[in-house]
Amino acid sequence: MPKVTLFGAFQDMAGWREREVEASDLSGLIDRLEADTPELADHLRRTTTLVIVGQKSVPASERLARHLLDATASVAFGPPVSGG
Amino acid sequence: MGTRLQLEPLDAASLLADFSRDRRATGAVVSFTGLARDQTDGRTVRRLTLDAAPGFTETVLAEMEAEARQGFDIQDVLAIHRWGPIDPGEAIVFVAVAAAHRRAAFEAADFLMDQLKTRAPIWKKEDGPDGSRWIEPRAEDYQDADRWTAAGKTT
Secondary structure, three states: OOOEEEEOOOHHOOOOOOEEEEOEEHHHHHHHHHOOOOOOHHHOOOOOOOOEEOOOEEHHHOOOOEEOOOOEEEEEOOOOOOOO | OEEEEOOOOOHHHHHHHHHOOOOOOOEEEEEEOOOEEEEEEEEEEEEEEEEEOOHHHHHHHHHHHHHHHHHOOOOOEEEEEEEEOOOOOOOEEEEEEEEOOOHHHHHHHHHHHHHHHHHOEEEEEEEEEEEEEEEEOHHHHHHHHHHHHHHHOOO
């Protein structure tokens, strides 16, 4: 199953940082997360949310397309960044 | 010299000395050190904790360095960002740029800091007597970064 990691405030909202989630594509994975963790529901589809699959950021314009995930995929979500 | 994430404390003076050494073709070295404050918006801060996405964050830092090298007439870059727990007064970030002339060095350092504030996958949490809170990016940070996009300096 794909492994999901939450960064920043998202991990506090959800109450967990890493979890395996059954899904075969990104949109389905977000659906599953929103159902399992309602605290994240308003956040994961925002264009300002950082979505990382493997080591690549997925632009907001590509998140609704069928973005396939294999069983070893790693997917991460983070709120707008605040470094520096 | 590159970019990196670092858990250990940053010694800005030592980093700057090393970066500046043996640069006979360099006319300007500009450096910036960001420090952790003990106050934000009137709230006491006892500790910062920076979250990052190891692997991915370094990739984005390297992209920023490449953009700086492409967009400005500079010779070298060093950018180091801390992550993990940081006490007030400690350095969070260190950026140094070497160039033949000062203007490019100033601008590239400014560019790199604006990119670090708005694009680097790093999240900052403040802990104090009033509890913990994750820092939200400020509108000014995006406005600062947009200057470079408008100037064609980002890819």
